[in-house]
Amino acid sequence: MFRANAAFREIDGVPTDILTSCVYKRDCFTCPSIRELRKFRVILSTFVSSFRLHNEGIVAGHFSHIFLVNASSATEPEAMVALANLASENTAVIVTGAPGNHSGWVRSDIARENGLMTSYFERLRDSKPYWNSHPEFIRQLVDPESKSVDSYSYAHESLSYD
Structure with a gap:
């Protein structure tokens, strides 16, 4: 597993259990070569830092699945x-959120007035194909005790692969 980070993220801000899956050289986080990247079964990244994978040579369609975690x-x-x-037409995209x-905050008045305050998660959720909440498209994970999506989805669910 590899975890991509912003180049100048403070190393002290990265939990030690995650640090072992990061590459840190010459006082900044780096991305491995394309040859090394292709060896990883799982690559984690923030939304914006994912551009680094593309810059190293990962092409659209390389991943079978892309998870946009907490896209709301x-x-x-x-x-x-x-x-x-x-992503390519063959990539399964899983979007999660609450x-x-x-x-996040949008600085531009024009951008705010034209819908950029709406997250991708909310835009998808409000679009017609997802209105019926069919379990094939929408799955709601809520902890019945706390009514919290995050505490349930991270504490009680896990991802696995063969």
Whole structure:
């Protein structure tokens, strides 16, 4: 597993259990070569830092799955960085988020007035194909005790691969 980070992210801000899956050289986080990247079964990245994978040579369609985790807290352009560079028509895209969770701050008045305050998660959720909440498209994970999506999805669910 490889974890991509912003080049000048403070190393002290990265949990030690995650640090072992990062590449840190000459006082900054780096991305391995394309040859090394192709060896990883799982690559984790923030939305914006995913451009580094593309810059190293990972092409659209390389990944069978792209998970946009907590996409409700990112602006739509931020979420698009990974999809624009790395997804193809054969890539399964899984978008997670919490209804009512708002995307980041948008500086431009024009951008705010034209919908950029809406996250990709909310835009998808509000689009017609997803209105019926069919379990093939929409799966709601809520902890019945706390009514929290995050505490349930991270504490009680796990991803696995063969």
